[in-house]
Amino acid sequence: MSRRPMNAPVRATAPSGWAALRREARFVARERAVWAWWAVVLLLATLAVASGLHEVAQQRATIARLVEADRADRAAAQQPLQDWGSVAYHSFHFTHEPPSDFAFAALGRRDDTAWKHRIRLLALEGQIHERDAGHPVLALTGRFDFAFFAAFVLPLVLIVLLHGLRAGERQAGRHDLLVATAGQPAALWRWRAGLRAAGVFVVAALPLAVGAALAGTAPATLAAALALLAAHVLGWALLAAAVAAWRRPAELILAALLALWLLLAVLLPAAGRAVIDRAVPLPAGADILLTQREAVNDAWDLPKADTMAAFVERHPEWAPFAAVQRPFEWKWYYAFQQVGDQRAEALSRAYTEGRHTRERWAARVAWLAPPVLLERQLQRLARTDLAATLAYEARVRAFHAELRAFYYPRLFRDEPFDPAALAGLPRFEPRAGAAYLVP
């Protein structure tokens, strides 16, 4: 039908620059499949953010209830008591890690590690490994938080959306016409892929930004998350577009991209974890507990001076008060609790150090697996990664030290019991900068 001579230069009349973009935008606007996928992404991102916000609200409500119940329980437990030793024995203290202002987007390890404990002055190793963690079936299946959606589902959406970019047109017989009427053929595919990917980014980022506004996320955190998300979408769009340029049928390109996703999102990270867990062995938890228990129980039969000597090594300031006269004295009782912790210290430290080492290696391996890298970065921003768990454990240990510092002078100097002084009992301060503050 065309009257143009076959050899006429097509490019002279073809659009370029902004015109090319406008032309592609018109094409995209007419593609129902693209709109459908954008709608799906918007829906999924909204669901992920909404359920994350809801979960964080539930966790805050739980913490508020527990803080109150803990205070009431401690008051009731202390009320009939008349001496410092018994008070220390019966007073539990609630410790917790509140969800951060960005936790709604990446709930991370909050599902499978404990973020709350109740501890007392007894040997800490017997208490800190207790796990009041989330529901195991939910933790195993894994929830649909924004980090999971963005890291693992979003690349698949981009793959489905972009894999048929050229092959689809080729199969539909429009490929050559499109290329011929485009200003620069390379730019044509760039715009085509770019517009689709940009749309995906916008509909994914929008619910995240709204969620961040609702959760009071620090602007810097949100900005970092959006930048990471943009880099992630860009990376996968480039990869998908590059493979899509392959002169093969669409299904082969799709299969290749899915295989790449499997490799980067599933196989490499899972293999990496298996290798790291094997290469960085941890002491068996049972050994920490058995060591601690044996030390604590042996103390009942050992000469009291032996226990006090081991205790004084760590606390020379109490050496003048370390003599034990009666068969049972509270200062001796708590001294052997601490000596139990001291005996297990090397193992316990190795357990903590090992987890730190595993985490460091995981951070390195994640560079090979972009989806996991994104998930980890979002969890880091949300303070829901293993590092946050370890930091919380360190705070629990510091709080236990504060408790000891409160009770030891009273026990060792045999100070008379004063209920009024209980108001000065250390309180666990959740992480500074947390959006949630204990009322």
Next chain:
Amino acid sequence: MKAVLAIAAAEWRCWQRSRLAVLAAALLAALLLATTVLTTLRLQAEATERGHHQGQAEAAFRAQPDRHPHRMVHYGHYVFRTPAPLALFDPGLDAVTGQSLFLEGHRQNTAMFAGTAASAGLGAFSLSPAWVYQALAPLLLVLLGHGALLREREAGTLAPLLAQGLGGGTLLAGKALALAAAVGVLLLPLAAAAGLAVGRGESPAAAAALLALYGAYLLLWALLALLASALWRRRGAVLAALASLWIVLTLVLPALAVSGTAAGGGAAGKIETDLAMLTEVRRLGDGHNANDPAFAQLRAELMAQHGVQRVEDLPLNLRGVVAEHSERKLTATLNAWAQRQQAGEQRLAQRLAAHGWFTPVLALAGASRAVAGTDLHHHHRFLQEAEALRYSFVQGLNRVHAQQLAYADDIRRSSDPEAERRTRVAASTWQLLDRFRFEPDAAVVRIARAAPQGLMLLPWLAGLLLALAVLGRRLQP
């Protein structure tokens, strides 16, 4: 029937010629092999280690020297959960639940040291043979099945086939048979793993149930691929539709179901349950203090029963009686609250499981864990059996306390070394500790428990077969 077989055989030859199909099948087989070997090795090491720790803990308890029996109540005991034989195929909840538990008087502790909690944080997926079957095997079936009819259409062979009088139903049946055979081959690694488990004492019925479950699930995906292949005429569209379906059914919906279930209100955790319970427990009195007013009635009854005026004249040690009495009442309360907490967790698990109607992988995973003995029921039973052991040795010690120790010595033991010496009982007493070995439920029980979730696959299969039957009758070139 002959035609059906011929069509199936042709389909197989076609796959054998397809480099992509052969490569994908080889990769999946390698992955299954690798995960089976690695999981088996890991579980073997864990089973050995836990068995060793269990033996060590039992030996340590029984080897304690002469001492006051209440000391042993607080010395306590450790129990370890050894993995079920089929855990080498589906480790299930074992990785996210604690596998060791400290047992002591007056308390029920949580199970500690879950594997994942200390694992490197690398993504959402951990490879087990079960997971490879649940998530990745469908992809191979999609790859094999999507071209079944499409290829005939593209090559222009569908019209001649139908024109020769071959019914559409026969054609689809042949293709389905080919895919079913592929499913059968795909199940071989599972059969090998299950055989390994049977060799370690697993019941063949459980192994067969597992094969049936995964067979049904994989068949479901094969039929889904076949249906898509018959419905659409463009290869790109078929594959994109199936890939999208896979994303939605295996990745998105299960995770959304978890979020939805969690949003409906979680089960109260251990600390929350403990705090609610403590208020109630406080009314029961302190079992260490025989003069606690809560035990005044017990004391009065005991003295009236034996017709004595003074506690010292009782033929039993009041302290031991009080300890036994209060442990019994306390344990009743602890168990009631633990049951409440576990029932809450079960309700939540059931709410999640109900989503299995919409996402077959969730149904299959639940049923698979139930058969393998790595589900929530087994976690709870571990806690319950540990509790039964705790109660039995604590009460055994309390009875020794009541029957073998003189009250007069017992109350003076903190101040009088001679009295203290007389309150020590012989070390041979510690033999009262029972041996603890955790075994999965009987296979019949596990299979029955898996049935509700396993049956969720049937409507899918029935629907797909129906759709294919209808389609077969009106198949157009």
